[in-house]
Every structure is written in structure tokens, then in C-alpha cells.
Amino acid sequence: MRVSVIIAAYNAEAYIAEAVASVLGQTVPPDEVIVIDDGSTDGTRHVLGQFGDRITVLTQDNSGQAVAVNKALATAQGDLIGFCDADDLWTRRKLELQLALLERQGDVEAVFGKVEQFVSPDVPDEQRERLRPAVTVMPGELKQCMLIRRAALDRAGPFDESLPATFFIAWLGRAKQHGLTSAHVDDVVVRRRLHLGNGGRINTDAQNRETLLALRKAIKARRPPE
Template sequence: MSYSVVIPAWNAARTIAETLRSVAAQTVPPAEIIVVDDGSTDETEAVTRQSGVPVRYVRQDNSGPGSATTRGFALARAPFIATVDADDLWLGDKIERQFRRLEEAPQLAAVFTQWRTFRHGEPDDGTGKVTPGWSRTTMLVRSEVALSVGPVIDPPGNRGEMVDWLGRAREDGHQLGMIDEVLALRRILPGSMSYGRDPERDRGYLEVARMAMLRRKLKNAGQG
């Protein structure tokens, strides 16, 4: 099976080379790796090009991680798309295990995995918190499904975009599977978009909940 990798990146010079190496080291290698630079002001482009990993590098004005992900979806050429944030890592057999699950359960539109946290600057020692990774970093999705669900919309604060997108995928009737095994690592990096609680950034989650309620109300009204 063939897959494209989409990596949205914003000021990721500290981490993206390691992320790229974890993608390139998969037991099932990708057909292409697309890095969408969302208007970085650091050395993200230089580090990416010097990483030694062949990539398709695309730059856009800063619009948010959802916008960058959507751009990558449109550019991807393989029948499957895997996504990963530019500061996270994959374990070596992640994609192989996900394709195996898709073969076992062909009704699934996408497969996700558990992930474990580790702190930037420290090696992963296996003791980090493990949770189900309903996230961009763990997703392997059929390309036609990714395009049919539509754009990954950036809410206020640029948090919650994947929560919204996955909610819309479920509302469209797509089945999403979870592998109960750690196959990805989530980096805890101060200053990153997902680090810590931030009232301004967390407004996105409230907006995601509001949009979901509005969609349900419109759907119920249409059925009335």
C-alpha cells in the first residue's frame, strides 16, 4: 500500500529533522513526504532541506495548522495519507501496523494509535503518559475520505482543529479505528502550539463544541 505523509510546520527548526527521520525510517516507507511550512520565521526550511530526507517543501503565509494540513491533503498523490506534527515522532513499525489493521478491517476510513509523551531534550524512557492518539500525529486515512470530509478548519487560537475535523468525519458516517498500542511519541515542548493551558488558545475548543452543536441542530431541523 502506498501513502503520502503530510507535515504542517511552523517554527519547527528545533524538531523537524528528527520528525522527518522517524518518518523515513518506517518499515513501510512513504511514497512522498510533503512539508507545508505555515509561514515560519525561523530556520525550518533550511533544517528541512539539510535533513537528508527527500521532501516536497511548500511554503504558505501563516494561516494555521489546519490550513497547512488541508494544503497537504490537496497535494498528496498516494491512496492513503499519514499526518504528523513537526515536533512528534513515529515508532518504526507504525505505518506497517496501521496497514495491517486496515487489511483486517477494510470498513475503516482511518486508523489511529496510542501515543506516549516525552519531554524535549530528554530521551523517551517509556514512562511518559499514554493516551489514545485521536490526533494528526497518529492518523492514517484513506485519501478520498480526507478530501471528502473537507478542510481542516482553524478555530480561534489554532487549537481543536483536528477535534472538529474528526467529529465531522464521524458525522459523515466514516468509521475510525484505534490500535491499542503505542506507535507514536508526543513531544512536550514549551512554546509549541499544544503546550500547556492557555485561555486565548483554548477558545478554539469552545468554538469546536459550538460548531458541532450547530451542525446537530441543523441536522435535526432538516429531519423534522
């Protein structure tokens, strides 16, 4: 089975090289890595150019991560789809472990794993304590932790582009309503970087509003037609 990995990047110059390298450096490498630059104004494109033909680079005007991911998915050729955030890191055996589970359990459509949160080394000392996570390692039903069969991904439909911060939460709820079967490997598969630019930490009000909107949409979708 072919594996495609999608990374959406916006002004990710500081971290994108490490993220891409963690995907390319898997013990079982992916067949395709698509990085979509969401209208960056920093040196992201220059950094991506250093990987040459090892990755496919797409571009768009700044439209948000959900739009970027949907655009990249339209070009992906893999039977299995994985995602990495531009500031996070995959552990080296992520694909190896998740592929093995999918091969053993043919009825499983999506595999998740644990996420380890860490404060980025570039965070100033005086800011580190407020970013320190209450829980370091935990189960991760996150986009970057998931490897999913393309058919199951498509069954639930595209990511909701009206929810730029919480589109994956909304999609996962919809996918479960459509019968998504999932499993977890008991290993850390992603290291989630905590830094001063994390969208969820600097835009908490917007994220809370989107979460409520996503919940309302989910409740409405469950109601029988009148």
C-alpha cells in the same frame, strides 16, 4: 496503496529533522512526504533542505496549521494520508502496523494507535517537572496518530481554518457524524514531545475558546433545519 504524509512546520528548527527522519525511517516507508513551511523565520527551511528530494517542501506566508495542512492535502497523491507534527516522532512500525490493519479490515477507514508523551531532553531541569505528563501512554485520537483513507478524509470536508488550535478535534467530530469507521492498534505509534513551546500549553485560553466554538458548530450542525 500509496501513502502520503503531511507535516506542517512553523519555526520548528529544533525538532523538524527528528520528525522527518522518524517518518522516512519507517519499516514500511511512505510513498510521499510533504512538509509545508508556514512562514518560519528561523532555520527550518535550511534543515529541510538537508533531506533533498526525499521530501517535497511547500511554503506559505504564516497562516496557521489548519491552512497549511489543507494546502498540503491539495497536492498529496496518496490513497492513504498520515500526519506528523513537526515536534513529534513516529515510532518505526507505525505505518506497518496500521497498513496491516487496513488490509485485514476493509471496512475500516481510519486507524489510530497509542501515544507516548515525553518531556523533551532540551527542557531545563527546573522546568521539567511542570511539563511531566500525568499519563505517559494513552490511546491517541490525534491527527498524528491517524492513518486514514483519502476518500473518508475528503467526505468530512477540509479542516476548519477558523480554528487554528483545535481544527482536528472539530474535524474528527464532523467525520464521525458522517459515519467514519475507525479502529486502533494496541501499540504506541507516536511519541509526543512536551516542551516549552507547545502551543496547547502556552495558549490555553485561546485553545479553550476554540474548543467551545467547535462544540457550538457541532451542535448547530446536528440541529434539523427550521
